[in-house]
Amino acid sequence: MIEKEVVIIGGGPSGLSAAVEAAKRGTEVLVVDENLRAGGQLFKQIHKFFGSSAHRAGIRGIDIAIELLKEAEKYGVEVWLNSVAIGIFKEKKAAIKKTLADNSEKLEIIQAKKIVIATGASENAVSFKGWTLPGVMGAGAAQTMINVNRVLPGKRILMIGSGNVGLIVTYQLLQAGAEVVGVIEAAPQIGGYGVHAAKIRRAGVPIYTSHTIQEAIGKKSVEKAVICKVNDKWQPIRGTEKILYVDAITIAAGLKPLIELAMMHDCKCSFLPQLGGWVPIHDKNMESTNPGIYLVGDVTGVEEANTALEEGRLAGTAIAEALKYISFEDARKIKKEIWQRLNELRMGPFGEARMLAKNNILTSCKI
Amino acid sequence: MVLRKTGYLTKEELVNSKCYPSEERFNKGPIAIVECTEEIPCNPCEVACKFKAIKIGKPITNIPILDENLCIGCGLCIAKCPGLAIFLVDKTYSDKEGLISFPYEYLPLPITGSIVEAINREGKVVSSGKVIKVLNKKSFDRTPVVTIAIPKEKLDEVRGIKRLEESKDSK
Numbered sequence: 001m002i003e004k005e006v007v008i009i010g011g012g013p014s015g016l017s018a019a020v021e022a023a024k025r026g027t028e029v030l031v032v033d034e035n036l037r038a039g040g041q042l043f044k045q046i047h048k049f050f051g052s053s054a055h056r057a058g059i060r061g062i063d064i065a066i067e068l069l070k071e072a073e074k075y076g077v078e079v080w081l082n083s084v085a086i087g088i089f090k091e092k093k094a095a096i097k098k099t100l101a102d103n104s105e106k107l108e109i110i111q112a113k114k115i116v117i118a119t120g121a122s123e124n125a126v127s128f129k130g131w132t133l134p135g136v137m138g139a140g141a142a143q144t145m146i147n148v149n150r151v152l153p154g155k156r157i158l159m160i161g162s163g164n165v166g167l168i169v170t171y172q173l174l175q176a177g178a179e180v181v182g183v184i185e186a187a188p189q190i191g192g193y194g195v196h197a198a199k200i201r202r203a204g205v206p207i208y209t210s211h212t213i214q215e216a217i218g219k220k221s222v223e224k225a226v227i228c229k230v231n232d233k234w235q236p237i238r239g240t241e242k243i244l245y246v247d248a249i250t251i252a253a254g255l256k257p258l259i260e261l262a263m264m265h266d267c268k269c270s271f272l273p274q275l276g277g278w279v280p281i282h283d284k285n286m287e288s289t290n291p292g293i294y295l296v297g298d299v300t301g302v303e304e305a306n307t308a309l310e311e312g313r314l315a316g317t318a319i320a321e322a323l324k325y326i327s328f329e330d331a332r333k334i335k336k337e338i339w340q341r342l343n344e345l346r347m348g349p350f351g352e353a354r355m356l357a358k359n360n361i362l363t364s365c366k367i
Numbered sequence: 368m369v370l371r372k373t374g375y376l377t378k379e380e381l382v383n384s385k386c387y388p389s390e391e392r393f394n395k396g397p398i399a400i401v402e403c404t405e406e407i408p409c410n411p412c413e414v415a416c417k418f419k420a421i422k423i424g425k426p427i428t429n430i431p432i433l434d435e436n437l438c439i440g441c442g443l444c445i446a447k448c449p450g451l452a453i454f455l456v457d458k459t460y461s462d463k464e465g466l467i468s469f470p471y472e473y474l475p476l477p478i479t480g481s482i483v484e485a486i487n488r489e490g491k492v493v494s495s496g497k498v499i500k501v502l503n504k505k506s507f508d509r510t511p512v513v514t515i516a517i518p519k520e521k522l523d524e525v526r527g528i529k530r531l532e533e534s535k536d537s538k
Binding site: 047048049050051052053057058059060162174175177188189190193194195196197198199200201202203204205207209306344345346347348349350351 | 370371372373374375376402403404405406407408409410411413414415425426427428447449450451452472473474486488489490491508509510526527529530533
């Protein structure tokens with residue numbers, strides 16, 4: 001059995017920032033990631049990030065990933081790629097299926113002092129007639145295709161969902177050279193930021209609010225989509241059907257936290273729809289109801305890369321403190337600043353609901 | 368708000384939200400227009416302005432307010448806005464024409480001197496325009512800024528150009 005001070009499961013923005021923050025204080029950190037490269041979803045975020053200028057706002061996600069990986073290397077963070085955490089067991093043992101240099105696999109059991117779960121979230125599906133046809137995919141999948149693999153998922157695309165993911169991926173599909181024939185949204189209003197919507201409207205993409213998809217039609221793959229209006233009870237209105245000729249349908253219907261590992265370790269969860277559904281709860285140090293198990297990023301509630309980075313820093317600082325690499329006083333100061341930034345990121349009409357839900361998590365963790 | 372329904376702002380909404388410069392200021396020379404009317408956590412424009420003409424302050428969800436007297440119309444904020452929501456308008460360019468500068472993150476880039484189709488906030492072609500300048504400085508971080516000359520009366524309306532087709536030669 002291998003011993004490590006800290007094992008971080010997931011090398012996305014939150015996991016990497018937790019790793020950097022803990023390692024730069026002297027903590028021994030191992031990051032386990034199932035992909036061929038760490039960085040999580042940052043590598044497909046080719047747009048400039050919102051947020052505070054003091055903390056990487058205005059920088060593209062891909063560049064933030066490169067910076068984080070450099071920092072991780074500088075502070076001696078060990079990274080196992082192509083390796084999957086298959087379980088977390090009592091007394092902080094992590095079972096990792098590790099891929100070795102010769103591509104063979106080996107099961108490693110790691111005894112950790114602290115474990116950070118940074119597993120992120122997965123895309124929600126929407127089921128409709130014909131939804132299993134090739135060409136129907138998650139918006140995140142389409143984003144990976146264009147921005148990481150440089151393959152167009154289609155030439156004429158329909159986007160389902162007008163949240164920030166739907167709007168941003170629409171814009172990036174246009175940048176990649178596809179035509180987006182429209183964005184449909186079941187709600188009467190656009191979900192994401194006005195500036196993101198304005199960008200694609202300027203580019204000539206219509207946004208159909210109070211609309212849903214009824215059917216995808218095609219012999220071997222998607223050839224057309226049938227959309228229709230919905231009433232105020234979200235029910236389709238007959239006679240409003242419209243046929244759009246498309247070869248791909250991308251779905252941006254929100255994300256769901258990947259909480260399996262946290263549940264395996266009996267971390268107490270709470271149902272918070274504003275954060276994507278069931279989420280494991282945590283205290284102000286991002287520590288779960290199981291001492292020594294920390295949760296950061298989308299696994300504790302779907303938000304944005306900005307908040308994920310800050311949550312990672314919080315956990316990294318708290319861990320360095322718990323392992324006595326920094327003093328209580330220093331940690332308190334650093335954490336206070338991070339919380340101020342987190343609270344700011346969760347203000348305004350788009351953040352309020354998440355702020356309330358997050359406060360709810362902190363309160364229920366104390367009980 | 369119309370924006371939440373349609374996805375674009377009307378000039379009326381902009382004027383009502385006090386984000387739109389006065390005609391008096393327009394007549395003095397180029398000025399930035401920050402078309403950002405929602406409280407979102409973002410402040411790179413404030414830092415980008417060397418003349419402190421854009422104010423957000425704390426919290427960073429405040430709506431950016433442009434001081435039309437401090438803005439000299441340098442356009443440095445255009446490429447810094449992650450929302451691509453800042454434009455530069457010069458209503459003093461010539462008797463009949465004015466300039467509009469906007470971020471343009473598509474390939475191919477327009478060529479200086481070429482004639483392009485100018486579009487409004489809804490993506491509709493409302494006039495033709497002539498490309499005056501295409502800036503793609505390193506500090507812009509891959510957000511080129513395009514400036515076109517258009518008829519003066521379209522300056523409140525035009526916010527970009529129709530995307531260009533890749534020419535067959537370049538393939």
